[in-house]
Amino acid sequence: MNFKRLENETDDELIYRICSQKNQIGTWEQVRDIINELTGNDFGESTYRKKYQSFEKILNANQDKFYDCDAALEELKEQQRALEREKVKFRDERRAWNKQNYIDSRVEEKLDILEEQLLSIGKELYEPHNIAEINSDNDMLVILSDFHIGANYDSFIGKYNTDIAKERLQKLLEEVIKIQKRHNSEKCHISLTGDLINGSIHKSIQITNSEDVISQIKIATELICGFAYECSKYFKDVNIYSVVGNHSRIDKKDDALHSERLDDLILWGTELCLNGIDNIHILRRNIDIGIADLNIRGKTYISVHGDYDGYNKSGVSSLCMTLGFLPYAILYGHLHHCSVDEVNGVKMIRGGCLGGSGDDYTLEKRLTGKASQMVCICDKDGVVCYYPIELS
Numbered sequence: 001m002n003f004k005r006l007e008n009e010t011d012d013e014l015i016y017r018i019c020s021q022k023n024q025i026g027t028w029e030q031v032r033d034i035i036n037e038l039t040g041n042d043f044g045e046s047t048y049r050k051k052y053q054s055f056e057k058i059l060n061a062n063q064d065k066f067y068d069c070d071a072a073l074e075e076l077k078e079q080q081r082a083l084e085r086e087k088v089k090f091r092d093e094r095r096a097w098n099k100q101n102y103i104d105s106r107v108e109e110k111l112d113i114l115e116e117q118l119l120s121i122g123k124e125l126y127e128p129h130n131i132a133e134i135n136s137d138n139d140m141l142v143i144l145s146d147f148h149i150g151a152n153y154d155s156f157i158g159k160y161n162t163d164i165a166k167e168r169l170q171k172l173l174e175e176v177i178k179i180q181k182r183h184n185s186e187k188c189h190i191s192l193t194g195d196l197i198n199g200s201i202h203k204s205i206q207i208t209n210s211e212d213v214i215s216q217i218k219i220a221t222e223l224i225c226g227f228a229y230e231c232s233k234y235f236k237d238v239n240i241y242s243v244v245g246n247h248s249r250i251d252k253k254d255d256a257l258h259s260e261r262l263d264d265l266i267l268w269g270t271e272l273c274l275n276g277i278d279n280i281h282i283l284r285r286n287i288d289i290g291i292a293d294l295n296i297r298g299k300t301y302i303s304v305h306g307d308y309d310g311y312n313k314s315g316v317s318s319l320c321m322t323l324g325f326l327p328y329a330i331l332y333g334h335l336h337h338c339s340v341d342e343v344n345g346v347k348m349i350r351g352g353c354l355g356g357s358g359d360d361y362t363l364e365k366r367l368t369g370k371a372s373q374m375v376c377i378c379d380k381d382g383v384v385c386y387y388p389i390e391l392s
Helices: 011-019 030-037 043-059 069-125 161-185 203-208 215-231 263-273 315-322 360-364
Strands: 139-144 153-154 158-160 186-191 237-244 281-283 287-288 289-295 299-301 331-332 339-343 345-351 372-379 384-388
Touching: 011 030, 011 043, 011 360, 030 043, 030 203, 069 215, 069 263, 139 161, 139 215, 139 289, 158 161, 161 384, 186 215, 186 263, 215 263, 215 281, 237 263, 237 289, 263 281, 281 289, 315 339, 315 345, 315 384, 345 372, 345 384
Parallel strands: 139 186, 186 237, 237 281, 299 331, 331 345
Antiparallel strands: 139 372, 153 158, 287 289, 289 299, 339 345, 372 384
């Protein structure tokens, strides 16, 4: 075997290296000869043997203080790979954030433009007018329910489209004005009880709709604005309340978020368009998006759509338990025909449907009925007159 001193190797380093290879070299005497030759010393074998054993003893005693270089290097490489993965992940997230921020800013910009347009349209279409000076002992409650704007059907039991909706709402307005004059009602409380648009919650609805959802929202907003504006000419004040319906969901029932309903856009647009009319008030007295609290002459009327709250004893009991109090009356929509009932002292007042019957559902279920909306006259004691107005 040919042993050489390594470059810059100290005597101690050389001694340890050669001694550590004793098993390959042979005896300690042979180890001694190699080391003496490389260092120029003349020591006996015991000198190197004892020195090596001391080296080993110290090394073993301090083993836990030394790193496994290969393992440490591998761990360092793994940490570096993890860091690179996190850097890539962060870059992806940053791109996603930037994209979302861009989208959000664009949406806000468009909403700002839309807001300006609605305010401008409101000023053009709805001019301020003199406010009626009325002092009486009663107010009017108008339940506007289930317009289903966008629905389009024509069968032997009924016909409906957007033009018919406009005609029927005009007829309702004429009846409201007649009733106001008859009772000299002071204020008009308009309760929007949901399903003003037909939406697109089912494939069959999407196919039969005559307008897309955006157009439905625009038309419904226009109709509500026009109706409320005309009413404001005959009443001292017009108060508008709103709850959401099931047809304004953005997604199918199981996937839809509770708080995301397109009814909010209709109310938002209505508020902007009628901003310049002093005696029209959008009252956001909502306990929840589906529950509104109306105060009429000191009585509490609760408005719901009716998809979550049954028009029966069980539905009334469940709602009152949730509210924690007994209202004077509960206002409903949803079931498409006017009705009045009472459960344990709580009045149940249901509005009708502007479309009436004639669509596939009512045809297949053999459900016939005329288009209708509910109007009530209320004083300090509650409802004194019910007007289920048919709009055939």
